[in-house]
Amino acid sequence: MNVSEARKRAEDESTEEVVMSLFDNIEKSELNAFITLAKENALKEARRVDRDGAKGALRGIPIALKDCISTKGIETTCGSKILKGYVPPYDAHVVERLRAEGAIIIGKTNMDEFAMGTSTETSHFGPVKNPYDLSRVAGGSSGGSAAAVAGEGVPIALGSDTGGSVRCPASFCGIVGLKPTYGLVSRYGLIAYANSLEQIGPFACNVEDVALLLDVIAGYDPRDSTSMDKKCEYTKELRDDVSDVKIGVPKEFFGEGIDEGVEKAVWDGIKILEDMGASYTDISLPHTRYSLAAYYIIAMSEASSNLARFDGLRYGLRLEKDEDWHTTFSEIRACGFGEEVKRRVLLGTYALSAGYYGKYYLKALKVRTLVKRDFDAALKDVDVLITPTMPFPAFKIGEKTDDPLALYLADVNTVPINLAGVPSISVPCGFVRDLPIGMQIIGRHFDEGRILRTAYTFEQRSGVSC
Amino acid sequence: MKYKESDGIVIGLEVHVQLNKLNSKLFCGCSPRYHDAEPNTHTCPVCLGLPGALPVLNEDAIVNIIKVALALNCKIEKQTLFYRKNYYYPDLPKGFQISQYDYPIAIGGKIKVNGMGGERHIRIKRVHMEEDPARLVHKGPIESSRYSLIDYNRSGMALIEVVTEPDLRSPKEAREFLNALRNILEYLDVFDDSLDGALRVDANISLAGGARIEVKNISSYKGVEKALLFEIVRQKNLARRGIKITQETRHYDEKRGVTTSLRTKEEEHDYRYFPEPDLVPLGVCNRIDEIRGSLPELPDIRRQRFVQQYEISDYHAKVITSELRLADFFETVASEVDNPLLSATWIADVLKGELNYRGLDITAFPPKHMIQILQMLRSKKITEKSAVQIIRTILDEGGAPPEIVKRKGLLKIEENIIASAVAEVIKENPAAVQDFRNGKNEALHFLMGQVMKKTHGRADPNIVNKLLREKLQCT
Numbered sequence: 001m002n003v004s005e006a007r008k009r010a011e012d013e014s015t016e017e018v019v020m021s022l023f024d025n026i027e028k029s030e031l032n033a034f035i036t037l038a039k040e041n042a043l044k045e046a047r048r049v050d051r052d053g054a055k056g057a058l059r060g061i062p063i064a065l066k067d068c069i070s071t072k073g074i075e076t077t078c079g080s081k082i083l084k085g086y087v088p089p090y091d092a093h094v095v096e097r098l099r100a101e102g103a104i105i106i107g108k109t110n111m112d113e114f115a116m117g118t119s120t121e122t123s124h125f126g127p128v129k130n131p132y133d134l135s136r137v138a139g140g141s142s143g144g145s146a147a148a149v150a151g152e153g154v155p156i157a158l159g160s161d162t163g164g165s166v167r168c169p170a171s172f173c174g175i176v177g178l179k180p181t182y183g184l185v186s187r188y189g190l191i192a193y194a195n196s197l198e199q200i201g202p203f204a205c206n207v208e209d210v211a212l213l214l215d216v217i218a219g220y221d222p223r224d225s226t227s228m229d230k231k232c233e234y235t236k237e238l239r240d241d242v243s244d245v246k247i248g249v250p251k252e253f254f255g256e257g258i259d260e261g262v263e264k265a266v267w268d269g270i271k272i273l274e275d276m277g278a279s280y281t282d283i284s285l286p287h288t289r290y291s292l293a294a295y296y297i298i299a300m301s302e303a304s305s306n307l308a309r310f311d312g313l314r315y316g317l318r319l320e321k322d323e324d325w326h327t328t329f330s331e332i333r334a335c336g337f338g339e340e341v342k343r344r345v346l347l348g349t350y351a352l353s354a355g356y357y358g359k360y361y362l363k364a365l366k367v368r369t370l371v372k373r374d375f376d377a378a379l380k381d382v383d384v385l386i387t388p389t390m391p392f393p394a395f396k397i398g399e400k401t402d403d404p405l406a407l408y409l410a411d412v413n414t415v416p417i418n419l420a421g422v423p424s425i426s427v428p429c430g431f432v433r434d435l436p437i438g439m440q441i442i443g444r445h446f447d448e449g450r451i452l453r454t455a456y457t458f459e460q461r462s463g464v465s466c
Numbered sequence: 467m468k469y470k471e472s473d474g475i476v477i478g479l480e481v482h483v484q485l486n487k488l489n490s491k492l493f494c495g496c497s498p499r500y501h502d503a504e505p506n507t508h509t510c511p512v513c514l515g516l517p518g519a520l521p522v523l524n525e526d527a528i529v530n531i532i533k534v535a536l537a538l539n540c541k542i543e544k545q546t547l548f549y550r551k552n553y554y555y556p557d558l559p560k561g562f563q564i565s566q567y568d569y570p571i572a573i574g575g576k577i578k579v580n581g582m583g584g585e586r587h588i589r590i591k592r593v594h595m596e597e598d599p600a601r602l603v604h605k606g607p608i609e610s611s612r613y614s615l616i617d618y619n620r621s622g623m624a625l626i627e628v629v630t631e632p633d634l635r636s637p638k639e640a641r642e643f644l645n646a647l648r649n650i651l652e653y654l655d656v657f658d659d660s661l662d663g664a665l666r667v668d669a670n671i672s673l674a675g676g677a678r679i680e681v682k683n684i685s686s687y688k689g690v691e692k693a694l695l696f697e698i699v700r701q702k703n704l705a706r707r708g709i710k711i712t713q714e715t716r717h718y719d720e721k722r723g724v725t726t727s728l729r730t731k732e733e734e735h736d737y738r739y740f741p742e743p744d745l746v747p748l749g750v751c752n753r754i755d756e757i758r759g760s761l762p763e764l765p766d767i768r769r770q771r772f773v774q775q776y777e778i779s780d781y782h783a784k785v786i787t788s789e790l791r792l793a794d795f796f797e798t799v800a801s802e803v804d805n806p807l808l809s810a811t812w813i814a815d816v817l818k819g820e821l822n823y824r825g826l827d828i829t830a831f832p833p834k835h836m837i838q839i840l841q842m843l844r845s846k847k848i849t850e851k852s853a854v855q856i857i858r859t860i861l862d863e864g865g866a867p868p869e870i871v872k873r874k875g876l877l878k879i880e881e882n883i884i885a886s887a888v889a890e891v892i893k894e895n896p897a898a899v900q901d902f903r904n905g906k907n908e909a910l911h912f913l914m915g916q917v918m919k920k921t922h923g924r925a926d927p928n929i930v931n932k933l934l935r936e937k938l939q940c941t
Contacts, residue, residue: 047826056477069518070516070517070518076517078517083517086517088516088517088518089511089516090511090512090519093517104909128616143878153511186520187520187744188518188519188520189518189519191517191518192517192518192744194743196743196746220524223520223524224520224744225520225521225522225523225745225746226743226744226746288656301740304552304738304742305550305552305561305738305740307561308552308560308561308562309515309517309559309560309561310517310555310557310561311554313556313616314515314559318830325556326554329554349738352552352738352740353736353738354736354738357738357739357740361740387664391607442596450914461845
């Protein structure tokens with residue numbers, strides 16, 4: 001159900017009906033997309049809308065939020081046992097914006113624990129299943145949000161994208177997902193995995209709804225020092241026209257490990273845009289091959305520090321016995337964090353340690369600068385870059401859990417974008433072996449308008465949507 | 467003497483100053499005026515370190531630290547960065563402290579201090595900004611308390627850390643340094659040092675041949691001197707017994723006046739400093755001139771001005787300028803009483819002494835009272851002795867000078883009354899008179915004392931002396 005369908009149904013029947021039907025879907029569903037449902041409040045809110053009417057760009061529209069986005073009064077776990085029972089006393093900036101524009105929050109979606117994963121298999125609450133094939137992953141780390149939109153009829157959802165966590169599940173579940181430019185959307189209230197890389201991003205069935213949601217959540221917030229005042233009206237950018245768009249196709253993103261079917265579908269997509277009047281050139285982003293290593297060092301280093309606050313002292317998991325401080329917090333962390341979180345905290349701690357800082361963290365920052373320069377240089381000559389979002393379609397649940405490195409490699413096409421801080425959207429561009437795949441359109445800093453327009457044009461012409 | 471120069475004492479200090487006069491904490495909007503509040507009432511998601519909360523730098527805190535750095539003659543860095551200092555402790559809600567590491571706000575300053583062998587310059591290594599952790603509260607002494615309570619009111623307060631080079635040579639000099647620093651901070655009006663936890667010191671000390679020992683958690687000016695003295699004695703005793711001093715961090719127990727081992731070099735934290743990704747690099751260049759222009763007159767400059775403008779002694783100028791309010795008091799009085807030398811003497815020597823004796827500060831004495839007293843002295847309406855009496859009365863019982871003069875009958879008495887008292891005394895003490903005439907000068911002092919007694923101390927001693935001599939010589 002997209003936003004206009006939801007609106008129509010609310011007019012024909014009622015907002016309460018719309019919300020009720022969603023809860024029916026969710027409760028019957030096997031996808032495991034949600035951790036917490038806010039059913040009572042959502043229905044109350046829907047009835048209020050039916051009674052009093054509502055204002056705002058998202059009036060009466062149900063939305064699902066990834067469980068790392070703080071919601072006042074709704075439990076927020078980040079997919080982790082250590083935050084079980086934590087109910088934030090405040091709303092994230094994006095949640096304030098959503099409430100102000102009349103959206104109805106229906107629940108918190110399943111995710112990789114602290115967003116550390118590419119398949120939502122590291123969640124304490126079990127993996128999210130792919131709506132196209134229940135034996136496969138929905139992608140990650142925002143797997144729950146993508147599955148809720150693709151498989152349970154939720155019109156819009158928010159995820160967060162640190163190294164591909166919006167675009168990967170969008171690709172695997174056949175929907176649209178956008179990672180905004182770093183600084184476009186306030187991170188206030190987003191529980192941090194890797195602060196310098198992540199952004200909150202919208203999911204929807206179509207580009208128009210993604211633009212609508214971006215209109216609501218983007219904009220300057222004084223509470224986030226990395227936030228910028230660069231917002232546009234994105235829905236107004238949506239024209240069926242790419243005649244002025246110069247596309248760059250970076251060869252490094254079509255390299256080793258990319259599924260042939262995926263590669264072909266993306267080239268077909270580029271052809272469609274070419275037919276629509278866009279021009280294309282082959283380009284090179286030479287430092288791409290160092291991106292993955294640099295990304296994981298930076299993300300894990302930041303994570304090791306971000307996750308230090310979870311000691312069970314003020315909120316979250318509490319064990320029965322209280323020993324001295326060091327024993328108690330060590331035991332709470334030993335018991336509350338999953339294996340992947342522990343792995344990343346340990347690796348990050350190691351990378352930041354005296355004697356290794358220069359060798360790993362500092363070097364990773366230098367690589368990051370080079371990657372960013374690659375993108376800046378390329379995007380001087382062309383307007384957008386197009387690549388496959390993921391190297392392959394959704395894989396089987398459990399297929400890669402024993403080999404973390406193989407799983408890390410799946411992020412090869414998404415992490416460079418976070419290192420560079422540029423915006424990127426994943427749009428469905430076809431199917432491989434009956435599984436949806438996504439095409440990634442990357443733009444200049446704060447040029448969301450153009451990538452949305454390119455994606456919109458493609459969507460109109462390709463006929464692929466959810 | 468517990469130490470001497472040949473002990474090779476080397477001391478460096480890290481002084482933490484809490485900017486408790488700001489309108490908000492360092493990274494959030496919470497009020498810093500929590501000192502009389504219930505625990506955990508001055509908190510928000512940011513200073514509680516709740517998941518998802520982000521720091522926003524307090525601009526006024528940066529203006530204040532630049533003021534301090536400029537007053538300490540430091541060089542302000544073009545670009546400054548905040549770092550995370552990672553360690554686990556229950557008073558640290560995020561598991562890291564936002565502090566500075568490379569690129570602090572300022573480096574390389576100096577302060578003039580009355581040190582061993584006269585005035586010395588103590589070099590300032592760096593001045594940086596960081597957030598205060600929460601406060602742990604224990605029932606009874608920490609060793610026997612069964613639990614710790616945490617009060618987050620202090621969490622996130624703006625702290626300035628001033629780090630000296632190892633230039634200090636004695637505990638006394640360390641104390642002098644702190645006095646000079648406190649004096650400057652007071653003039654800059656950046657903190658209220660009467661509030662709990664406003665100033666905390668970590669001291670590094672080594673003796674010739676020994677390793678560096680860091681003493682943490684000293685929370686008073688006196689404590690610094692005491693902790694360092696304790697360390698010198700402890701380290702000398704160990705050395706005497708042939709035990710080598712190895713690097714360690716020790717904790718100062720203010721109540722017992724001793725230091726105890728906290729951790730050895732092997733147990734030192736690796737703080738894993740890295741730039742705080744939630745804050746952006748800060749450039750302050752464009753503000754420095756404006757802030758420099760807003761600096762008040764600092765103690766040293768004011769002292770020099772007092773010597774030049776009022777022609778008072780350097781000693782008096784130093785005493786008076788060592789406290790901002792005392793210096794203001796002096797200038798108020800000096801503007802009304804046309805004799806700065808007299809004002810300086812009475813304020814620095816007499817009034818300050820009486821205040822110190824009672825443990826009071828200058829706010830206990832209104833300047834207008836001093837003006838009245840000095841004006842009466844100038845016009846010879848009261849004696850110096852009476853003036854002291856008035857000052858004491860004001861401090862002990864309250865009241866204003868004219869009323870006290872009246873109540874206690876302190877107006878100086880007329881010359882003719884003194885003359886008759888002199889005549890009486892000469893008549894009553896023939897032996898002393900004879901002694902004086904035989905050349906015994908002490909006899910005159912005795913006779914003067916008798917006259918003063920008869921006049922209840924209200925006679926001008928100069929007049930008594932003059933009349934006595936006249937009478938004794940002509941009869």
